[in-house]
Amino acid sequence: MSDALTPTPPVEPPPPTEQDGVADELAEASAFDEALNLGAAEPEVTPEAEEDNRWREAAREILSGRLAVAFGAVILAFLVGSLLIVFTNSNVQAAMGGDGNFFSAAGSAIIDAYDALIRGSIWNWQGRNFNAQILPLTRTLRHATPLIAAGLGVAVTFKAGLFNIGGRGQMIFGAIGSGWLAFGLRDAGIPFPLHLLICIIGGMLAGALWGALAGFLKAKTGAHEVIVTIMLNFVAYHLLQYLLATPGLMQDPARFDPITPPIPGSARLPALYSDLNWGFVISLLLVAACWWLLNRSTAGFAFRAVGENPRAAKVAGINVARTTVIVFAVSGALIGFAGAHQVLDPASPGGFGDTIDGGIGFDAITVALLGGSSPVGVLFAGILFGAFRAGGVPMQAQVGVPAEIATIIQILIVMFIAAPPLVRAIFRLPQPSQAAKAKKDARKTQKTITKAARLTAKNNEEVVSE
Amino acid sequence: MSAVTAEPAVFGTEIVEHRIIEQRSFKLPIILTVVSVLLVVMLLLAPRAGYAVFRLAAETDYVSIPDVRVRGLLVAWICVGAAALLLPLAWHRAVTYRKLWPWAIALFALLALTAFLAWAGAGANGFWNVTALIVNAIAVAVPLVFGALGGVIGERSGVVNIAIEAQLLMAAFTGTVTASITNNPWAGLVAALAAGALVAALLGLLAITYKVDQIIVGVVLNVLVIGMTTFLWRAWLQPNSDVLNRVDGIQFDSVGIPGLNRIPIIGPALFNQNIIVYIMFIAVVAVWFGLYRTRWGLRTRAVGEHPKAADTVGIKVNRTRWVAVLLAGAVVGIGGASYTLMAGRVTGFDQEMTSGYGFIALAAVIFGKWNPVRAAFAGLLFGFAINLRIALPALNPGGPAIPPQFLLMVPYVVTLLAVAGLIGRSRAPAAVGSAYSVE
Numbered sequence: 001m002s003d004a005l006t007p008t009p010p011v012e013p014p015p016p017t018e019q020d021g022v023a024d025e026l027a028e029a030s031a032f033d034e035a036l037n038l039g040a041a042e043p044e045v046t047p048e049a050e051e052d053n054r055w056r057e058a059a060r061e062i063l064s065g066r067l068a069v070a071f072g073a074v075i076l077a078f079l080v081g082s083l084l085i086v087f088t089n090s091n092v093q094a095a096m097g098g099d100g101n102f103f104s105a106a107g108s109a110i111i112d113a114y115d116a117l118i119r120g121s122i123w124n125w126q127g128r129n130f131n132a133q134i135l136p137l138t139r140t141l142r143h144a145t146p147l148i149a150a151g152l153g154v155a156v157t158f159k160a161g162l163f164n165i166g167g168r169g170q171m172i173f174g175a176i177g178s179g180w181l182a183f184g185l186r187d188a189g190i191p192f193p194l195h196l197l198i199c200i201i202g203g204m205l206a207g208a209l210w211g212a213l214a215g216f217l218k219a220k221t222g223a224h225e226v227i228v229t230i231m232l233n234f235v236a237y238h239l240l241q242y243l244l245a246t247p248g249l250m251q252d253p254a255r256f257d258p259i260t261p262p263i264p265g266s267a268r269l270p271a272l273y274s275d276l277n278w279g280f281v282i283s284l285l286l287v288a289a290c291w292w293l294l295n296r297s298t299a300g301f302a303f304r305a306v307g308e309n310p311r312a313a314k315v316a317g318i319n320v321a322r323t324t325v326i327v328f329a330v331s332g333a334l335i336g337f338a339g340a341h342q343v344l345d346p347a348s349p350g351g352f353g354d355t356i357d358g359g360i361g362f363d364a365i366t367v368a369l370l371g372g373s374s375p376v377g378v379l380f381a382g383i384l385f386g387a388f389r390a391g392g393v394p395m396q397a398q399v400g401v402p403a404e405i406a407t408i409i410q411i412l413i414v415m416f417i418a419a420p421p422l423v424r425a426i427f428r429l430p431q432p433s434q435a436a437k438a439k440k441d442a443r444k445t446q447k448t449i450t451k452a453a454r455l456t457a458k459n460n461e462e463v464v465s466e
Numbered sequence: 467m468s469a470v471t472a473e474p475a476v477f478g479t480e481i482v483e484h485r486i487i488e489q490r491s492f493k494l495p496i497i498l499t500v501v502s503v504l505l506v507v508m509l510l511l512a513p514r515a516g517y518a519v520f521r522l523a524a525e526t527d528y529v530s531i532p533d534v535r536v537r538g539l540l541v542a543w544i545c546v547g548a549a550a551l552l553l554p555l556a557w558h559r560a561v562t563y564r565k566l567w568p569w570a571i572a573l574f575a576l577l578a579l580t581a582f583l584a585w586a587g588a589g590a591n592g593f594w595n596v597t598a599l600i601v602n603a604i605a606v607a608v609p610l611v612f613g614a615l616g617g618v619i620g621e622r623s624g625v626v627n628i629a630i631e632a633q634l635l636m637a638a639f640t641g642t643v644t645a646s647i648t649n650n651p652w653a654g655l656v657a658a659l660a661a662g663a664l665v666a667a668l669l670g671l672l673a674i675t676y677k678v679d680q681i682i683v684g685v686v687l688n689v690l691v692i693g694m695t696t697f698l699w700r701a702w703l704q705p706n707s708d709v710l711n712r713v714d715g716i717q718f719d720s721v722g723i724p725g726l727n728r729i730p731i732i733g734p735a736l737f738n739q740n741i742i743v744y745i746m747f748i749a750v751v752a753v754w755f756g757l758y759r760t761r762w763g764l765r766t767r768a769v770g771e772h773p774k775a776a777d778t779v780g781i782k783v784n785r786t787r788w789v790a791v792l793l794a795g796a797v798v799g800i801g802g803a804s805y806t807l808m809a810g811r812v813t814g815f816d817q818e819m820t821s822g823y824g825f826i827a828l829a830a831v832i833f834g835k836w837n838p839v840r841a842a843f844a845g846l847l848f849g850f851a852i853n854l855r856i857a858l859p860a861l862n863p864g865g866p867a868i869p870p871q872f873l874l875m876v877p878y879v880v881t882l883l884a885v886a887g888l889i890g891r892s893r894a895p896a897a898v899g900s901a902y903s904v905e
Contacts (some may be wrong), residue, residue, distance in 0.1 A: 231881050362689060412690065
């Protein structure tokens with residue numbers, strides 16, 4: 001779908017004046033690559049030894065690669081989680097006191113907990129019919145929806161070399177914007193899809209506004225965005241508390257506790273299947289839009305250029321300050337959608353209170369980290385974290401393991417993935433060799449040069465056509 | 467801002483006068499003017515009739531001072547007027563390239579605060595207990611000050627610590643459980659200290675040794691510790707709260723310093739305090755002395771400003787950072803212990819009981835310009851604002867003079883203004899946030 005929207009790269013070679021230089025560079029890069037290839041192998045080897053070497057090299061590359069580290073991280077995280085389950089289980093404690101077999105008690109404690117987690121998040125094989133069996137999966141995707149949107153928001157700032165810890169504040173603003181429009185326009189008689197659309201857009205705009213404020217402060221005063229966004233989180237939180245506690249602003253006139261009036265049906269996201277609503281489809285569209293924005297659009301190129309090297313971007317004519325503000329506005333809009341979703345979700349009836357962000361603003365950071373800041377990665381990371389959120393509560397209810405075990409496992413996964421050398425050290429995996437790293441860097445350089453050549457060609461074409 | 471003058475330098479035979487670089491800074495007079503205008507607007511738009519009562523004395527004082535009962539609005543106007551008299555002085559000093567004296571700033575702050583309290587207390591059912599305001603502000607500020615001190619040590623060595631929250635929470639948890647089991651608050655304090663250092667060790671392992679981005683490590687540690695403590699609280703502490711999560715019998719009592727504790731106002735505030743508060747006073751001085759007057763402090767600051775230069779002269783950068791981070795964690799740990807081990811705290815450990823104070827401590831670090839003494843004062847100021855949020859509705863049950871939520875915003879808004887360069891200039895240590903590796 002994105003290909004249709006993107007200007008196709010030119011098929012014919014770029015004009016000769018530019019081509020020469022680029023071609024030279026390309027040749028140079030590939031020569032460099034080849035030199036490294038040769039350098040990696042031992043000189044003068046027999047074919048068998050070479051074969052053996054290649055296998056070892058391949059094994060080494062796999063074991064030191066990202067996938068092995070991710071796999072190791074997941075194993076480690078579940079291992080720590082299992083230990084926590086075992087040592088807080090009453091049967092196990094009884095067994096340790098000499099009342100039963102320790103290992104069978106520990107084993108059944110772990111199996112019971114993870115069994116409940118899976119039944120609460122993916123597939124409930126104890127369900128009476130298909131609907132009951134599939135219900136956990138729809139809950140997972142429902143929880144994943146805001147995580148994906150907010151995770152995309154954080155990923156966008158990561159790509160631009162910025163850090164948005166302001167997810168909480170931007171979500172709260174998204175909730176304020178969409179919530180106010182939802183119950184404020186209740187009696188205006190706006191029909192269903194239009195009212196919903198207004199609320200979603202209002203939420204995204206409010207989030208974008210709060211995000212852009214952080215970007216503006218960063219761009220204009222040089223204040224560090226991490227500090228700014230943390231402070232703005234709390235300002236937004238206390239502002240929401242004020243709005244909720246003040247009659248005539250956002251407090252339900254019929255109630256005394258800090259909660260908004262109920263969200264009318266005309267502003268609710270329609271149900272898709274069971275607990276799942278159309279918000280999930282919107283989040284999928286946002287994934288595609290983000291992919292296009294980051295990888296195929298000029299604005300996205302500017303984002304990444306600023307992220308790679310702001311000074312070089314400035315020299316290349318990119319307005320770094322403006323880009324910073326735009327990045328934060330886009331990020332805030334995406335996170336604002338997460339806030340709007342929480343307000344307009346049909347599965348949570350009534351109005352909302354000051355816990356509307358539900359920790360998603362912070363989880364979004366870990367989703368973006370786990371997803372490697374790529375939109376597709378964020379999609380899968382969001383679904384995984386959604387599963388943890390969906391499965392945690394039933395696990396606590398059924399087997400008495402606190403739901404926080406899910407939080408602990410997911411944050412440990414992120415922690416281990418963020419520190420690949422740690423995981424490699426624990427599992428005694430090989431650290432990536434210098435040669436392999438240099439090879440990878442060279443490949444990356446070549447890719448960048450190719451891309452630059454294409455862009456130059458495109459620009460030239462535009463100049464010619466004008 | 468600064469006036470650099472030097473001896474005339476002699477080049478050959480002629481005497482060259484050094485150029486004098488002078489800067490004018492209008493930030494302070496602008497801020498004072500804005501505050502004055504805001505106060506005037508507040509008094510004009512929302513006048514409050516009636517009397518305000520200030521209680522200055524406690525029963526134990528040497529001399530008994532009667533309650534001061536004044537017309538609130540009148541006193542407020544007088545204080546604003548007196549504060550406004552300082553404005554021409556502030557502008558004059560700025561125009562003539564000089565700094566305003568600290569006493570003038572302190573006087574302005576005192577007048578502005580009195581004006582606010584007189585206005586807010588006008589016509590109230592209750593009275594302002596000035597002693598209690600200060601005592602409670604200090605009690606609220608204890609974790610903030612310890613958190614800020616730890617933050618300063620870490621950041622001065624070049625390690626950003628946004629996991630102060632995690633250290634406070636872990637220390638509060640460990641301190642409570644240990645003190646409950648051993649029935650000894652000192653054991654709890656030591657355990658809290660160790661718990662703060664343990665979280666710091668994770669920070670050091672990931673951020674210094676494995677060179678993971680320090681901000682990411684901070685975020686991860688916060689989530690991890692919140693998850694871990696809440697998990698254990700649910701699984702262990704809740705079912706066995708009478709054994710593992712006690713309050714009575716495990717708290718430090720307040721200890722009066724004989725002779726000094728009966729001085730009006732400052733006696734109860736400074737000399738009739740909890741042991742942890744005394745430790746806090748000592749810690750502020752000790753951290754200041756350590757950072758600015760010892761070889762260790764010089765090396766720590768050098769590593770935070772220019773690690774490569776420090777490395778060149780033989781300072782082991784990462785080892786220095788490790789020491790600083792562990793020490794900082796232990797300092798924050800004492801603050802965490804204060805959540806349950808101080809007399810007057812009524813609940814045991816509760817899930818997420820630090821409720822974002824670690825981030826206010828971070829704000830105090832920045833507002834205090836990475837200086838331990840200033841950061842401690844920033845922590846006290848924030849503690850005062852937070853405490854007002856409790857004191858204000860208690861004063862006016864019919865409806866507080868100002869929405870308490872806005873008082874809770876004070877630390878964050880003030881810090882935003884500070885990092886944006888509107889209140890002085892907050893400059894972080896140059897190398898803060900970046901891992902160091904020898905190439």
